[in-house]
Amino acid sequence: MKKTIASAAAIAALVAVPTATAVADDAPAQGVTVQAETQEGEWHVSFYDNDNNLIQTVGFDKASEASFDTYAMGVEAPAVDGKVFAGWATIASDGSYHPVDPASVVTGNWAVYPMYKDAPEEGEWVVSFYDNSNTLIQAVGYKKADKQTFGVYALGVEAPAVDGKVFTGWATKDGQPVDPTSVVDGNWDVYATYKDAPTEPEEPGKDDETTTPAEDEQKADANKPALGETGSAVLGVSVFALLLAAGSAVIFVMRKRA
Numbered sequence: 001m002k003k004t005i006a007s008a009a010a011i012a013a014l015v016a017v018p019t020a021t022a023v024a025d026d027a028p029a030q031g032v033t034v035q036a037e038t039q040e041g042e043w044h045v046s047f048y049d050n051d052n053n054l055i056q057t058v059g060f061d062k063a064s065e066a067s068f069d070t071y072a073m074g075v076e077a078p079a080v081d082g083k084v085f086a087g088w089a090t091i092a093s094d095g096s097y098h099p100v101d102p103a104s105v106v107t108g109n110w111a112v113y114p115m116y117k118d119a120p121e122e123g124e125w126v127v128s129f130y131d132n133s134n135t136l137i138q139a140v141g142y143k144k145a146d147k148q149t150f151g152v153y154a155l156g157v158e159a160p161a162v163d164g165k166v167f168t169g170w171a172t173k174d175g176q177p178v179d180p181t182s183v184v185d186g187n188w189d190v191y192a193t194y195k196d197a198p199t200e201p202e203e204p205g206k207d208d209e210t211t212t213p214a215e216d217e218q219k220a221d222a223n224k225p226a227l228g229e230t231g232s233a234v235l236g237v238s239v240f241a242l243l244l245a246a247g248s249a250v251i252f253v254m255r256k257r258a
Contacts, residue, residue, distance in 0.1 A: 041061060041063070042059040042062060043059065043060060043062055043106045043107065043108060043109060044057050045057070045068070045071040045072070045109075045111075046109075046111045046112070047072070047075050047088070047114075048111060049114060050080075050113060050114060055075065055076075055077070055078070056075050058071045060106070066105070066106060067102065067103050067106070068100050068101065068102050068104050068105075068110075069103065071106055072088060072102070077114035083116035083118060083119055084116065084118075084119045084120075085114055085115070086116055086117045086128075087100070087102075087134070088100050088113065088114060088115065089112060089113055089114075089115050090110065090112055090113070091113055099133065099134040099135055100112055117136055118139055120141055120187060123143055123144055123145070124141040125144050125184045125185065125186060126139050126140065126141040127139070127141075127153040127184055127187070127189075127190060128187075128189045129159075129170065130190065130191045130192070131192050132162070132191060132192050132193070132194065134191075137158075137159070137160070137192075138157050140154075140157065149180065149183055150178050150180050150181070150182050150184055150190075151181060154170060154180065159192035159194075160192065164196065165195065165196060165197055166195055167192060167193070167194055168193045168194060169193055170192060171190065171191055171193045172188075172189070172190060173189060173191065175193075178190055
């Protein structure tokens with residue numbers, strides 16, 4: 001796997017000699033060699049400091065599908081007073097930092113910048129809380145002598161809301177949940193964990209009510225008129241009709257005789 005390394009000094013040399021680029025086969029940044037022409041078929045990661053000064057450019061063959069931590073190996077971010085290095089990030093057009101996952105495969109020519117967090121004071125343990133995108137939320141420190149539990153460190157630290165998820169606690173980088181009662185005995189990095197939010201069941205409407213076959217039969221019987229009542233009603237109507245017809249015939253005969 002071919003690795004290309006270009007330090008800031010080598011980049012300056014490229015300006016003086018346009019046909020040259022710094023190339024080395026798995027060599028450290030120091031002692032780079034210069035060969036003709038730029039390397040095609042490579043992805044390059046350019047490492048900058050926070051003043052936008054190039055630190056180093058590293059390239060690998062595209063076919064190698066090298067991870068970012070392979071590119072970053074041996075690249076040192078500048079020291080900053082009162083800060084500790086917290087990884088590399090890309091910078092969006094709005095100035096926001098987007099941390100780069102060390103295990104991600106480099107799929108283009110990237111420019112990355114160092115991130116820092118406050119250095120722990122002497123005699124303190126610091127717990128750094130990150131969201132699930134590896135962005136620092138807050139760093140909390142207590143004196144080592146206090147032997148504070150993790151729950152005390154986490155008090156007041158809010159994990160970002162995630163649509164369709166509920167926060168379940170904090171975990172180490174490898175996904176191990178952190179017990180709130182455990183005593184912090186070092187500088188820890190913890191990450192927010194989530195699970196799918198439960199879906200609320202819909203209240204059943206009247207149309208959705210379920211009944212047993214026996215209940216359905218009872219309802220059907222209740223809606224039917226009783227057989228006896230039906231027969232009586234039909235008989236009454238028939239008798240009334242016959243009487244009416246007989247009366248009409250008598251009147252007709254009487255009128256005719258008169």
